[in-house]
Amino acid sequence: MEQTFIALKPDAVQRGYIGQIIERFERKGFKLAGMKLMHVSRELAERHYQEHSQKPFFGGLVSFITSGPIVAMVWEGDNVVESARKMMGATNPKDALPGTIRGDFSVDLGRNIIHGSDSVESAKREISIFFSPDEILTGWTREADKWVYEALVKQTAAVS
Numbered sequence: 001m002e003q004t005f006i007a008l009k010p011d012a013v014q015r016g017y018i019g020q021i022i023e024r025f026e027r028k029g030f031k032l033a034g035m036k037l038m039h040v041s042r043e044l045a046e047r048h049y050q051e052h053s054q055k056p057f058f059g060g061l062v063s064f065i066t067s068g069p070i071v072a073m074v075w076e077g078d079n080v081v082e083s084a085r086k087m088m089g090a091t092n093p094k095d096a097l098p099g100t101i102r103g104d105f106s107v108d109l110g111r112n113i114i115h116g117s118d119s120v121e122s123a124k125r126e127i128s129i130f131f132s133p134d135e136i137l138t139g140w141t142r143e144a145d146k147w148v149y150e151a152l153v154k155q156t157a158a159v160s
């Protein structure tokens with residue numbers, strides 16, 4: 001199953017929105033595969049955001065993401081990378097529609113509350129730098145999945 005890396009940035013933690021944001025991914029039907037409250041070191045921040053290392057906002061971005069704890073998560077689901085990006089809304093909260101996470105919880109580009117991988121490739125890279133393999137639980141059965149995915153019911157019917 002496809003996985004994405006989601007981080008609730010220090011502003012989400014400080015403002016007390018951890019629960020409300022996680023609730024949206026649970027409600028959608030995605031499945032949690034890993035989660036930890038952690039402090040991001042400067043080295044990890046620079047690695048994570050290496051694609052932006054030459055941008056003028058890089059210094060501010062690294063300072064921000066290392067300024068307090070984040071909640072790092074791995075979420076699993078069909079098309080989860082693209083769907084999570086849609087749920088997050090545009091990078092700039094000024095462009096993020098109401099109903100999206102950034103649209104509902106933030107106003108400032110430099111305090112846009114959440115990170116989500118922008119492709120399956122990025123997700124693999126980001127998950128591997130934030131999590132060790134034993135911190136990711138892919139094998140657990142969530143009974144509700146048969147109410148989330150039609151194909152799971154069909155498979156069950158086919159073998160019984």
Ligand code: DAT
Pocket residue numbers: 052057061090091109110112114115116118
């Ligand atoms: P996203 O987080 O939507 O993937 P991104 O990868 O382009 O966006 O940028 C990473 C973060 O950097 C983004 O969430 C907020 C910050 N950022 C992006 N563009 C910026 C800009 N022009 N000025 C200040 N901060 C910016």
Ligand code: MG
Pocket residue numbers: 118
């Ligand atoms: Mg990005």
